[in-house]
Amino acid sequence: MDLRFTEAEEAFRSELRRWLDETVPILPAKPDPADWTGRRVYDTNWQRLLHLAGYAGVDWPRDGGGRGSSPVEELIFKQELERAHAPYVGVNFVGLLHAGPTIIAEGTSEQRGRYLPAILKGEEVWCQGFSEPDAGSDLASLRTRAVRDGDEYIVTGSKIWTSHAEVADFCELLVRTGAEGSAHRGISWLILPMDSPGLEVRPLATIAGSTEFAELFLDGVRVPIANRVGDENDGWRVTMVTLSFERGTAFVGDLLEAFEILDMAVGLARRTGRFDDPAMRRTAGHLRAELDALWALTRRNVSHASRVGIPGSGGTTFKLAYSEARNRLGEFTLSVLGRAGLAASDLPSPDGGDPLPAATFVEDWLRGISLTIAAGTSQIQRNIVGERTLGLPKEPRWTSS
């Protein structure tokens, strides 16, 4: 084991850091969080700059148009972006992290040529249409139906929890093409243009008050059969293949941000004298231990991916532990704020110093709640650890059929 980076890895870091130091300070001002058009412009501009500098799709294979970096370089990439306070992946999330890799792995050469460059250059934005009101943890029970009509599918149903739908050009859509009750054996993966007639997007406010989510309603939407990725009824496998692209780096930026929030909260507690309280000090100390351990686990998972090429069970372990630590961090920041945290609005500091960062803390606390739910609830993750890692027997499967 060796935690030191190699010379080649450090060279990658230095070059990237130089570029970030030149580029980040001259970015335009960040748009208002509620201004979705402005956010699309901001995020896709950042993606365009990454592309011009050769950093677009750093984790994508070269034959998909990416940089083909190693998992360790990807870790460094995310580490340096966080250090430079560079923009987040934002509206490019689904295209870069999910739809793109799926098309690389399973798309035809025409699909690859049509869609991949536009994702890398920040020209087109994708959203995800997987979950449904009645198909969340039990995703394979999804009911949005696609019926063949000539060289098109006619799609009817609804999707939910679709991030960035309002500004997306395409949606990666899971539909039922098999018989009712065919579960994971009757699903297909389609590319849905978001300007298709019969598609309605309805914003869905989160508990954080944000409208980044939407519901999609599809009423007889026509999608060309040529837009199917993979074989008909093979969409479940297509989706799972994409998950194997994850190399232990999914939460690197998020985790490093958590370190920063802990530092901010401790800084504030020291200014207000609350850090004299031993209980508060111990809570902060414990959080530091947890974040350090999760940073160690991140490096373990990345190292595993470097050696084996595919992620191990470490990603599940990480998500379970991190989501809970992040929630405790949120609770800690609120306890530091006290009654200044009753609104997500920065307040003037009683000592005349920097304002109290209630907006950051309250929003972050609320956002953290999604971590034990999104991308597989903690309960589903525990089933995965119990059954796949520990070999415990499965629960009897209940299906709607």
Added chain:
Amino acid sequence: MDFELSAFESELAAGVRRLVERHFPLEAVRRGEGTGSVVSRDGWSALGDAGVFDLCLAEDVGGVGLGLCEATLVFEELGRALVPGPLVASHLAAGLVDGAADGTAVIGLVECTGRGSLPLVVEHLADLDALLVLSDEGISAHEPSSIAARELDRPMDPLTPVFLVEELPAGTPVAGSDSAAWWRRDGAVLTAAFQVGMAAWSTDLAVSYAKERHQFGRPIGSFQAIKHICADMTVRTEVARCSVQAAALTVDQPDVGDPLSAAAGAKLLADEAAIENGRACIQVHGGMGFTWEVPAHLAYKRARVLASVFGNADELAECLARSLEEPRDGDRHRSSDR
């Protein structure tokens, strides 16, 4: 950067596992329960011959010359077998006290830092060839026969006999305050590694019971109520293991971070993992878990004992809180750290 075990490291861990399976099967270890003396001299020598105690001692003074990182792999295996005795103290004493390095002497240790350490309760006194007392000023060696002490009835851990020291005559100074500081740090990391081994042992015991035990016509491990307990045990173990190994590497390669806070964090999380997994293992065993016969309680109790040495939870969390107050420029801008 490669934070996975090398082939050599895997083989080292596997070798120690084979060794402890041969010399410390649980039935044999349990024969020491309640006897006041749990250290088998033969077993101790076997550990010494295998290099458990002189692993980190430099080669030019006869040691194996490996780092703390390799030592954590060894101590995790010792923990997984619930090997009793003052293993960490004897390891730290290698090179300082005669016989420690090769396992011919059994060396104990007690931290004595003023009133907080009183009453002075010492583990394993009847088995010791020397007792080291660690204070802020340094380390002193004491002849066990010179110490007025009485064995306490009903020790919390039946495999950790404890003695109340009534009078401690002055000992011989053997090391200064610098040594005391790094002993505390390395002692915390090695104890944490042992705790990780016990956390893993508790997980394995709980999982195998959950597969065997049937209720309502099904293995209890098929119920999410039990399955999720086992999953949480696995997560705690894995997170603590990463923390411990990263802390050891940080001691070995200080340019990757702050060794002191890394050690404190590792001990804090490993103590918790061992204690919580010990408790969870008893719960998974239900009524059987509350019996003396089922060994689940042994890891739980030992975890409590070890959580009291080289920093308890409050002290460790306070150490980490202090590190949060320090200017962190070094950390933030050091490329090799996060």
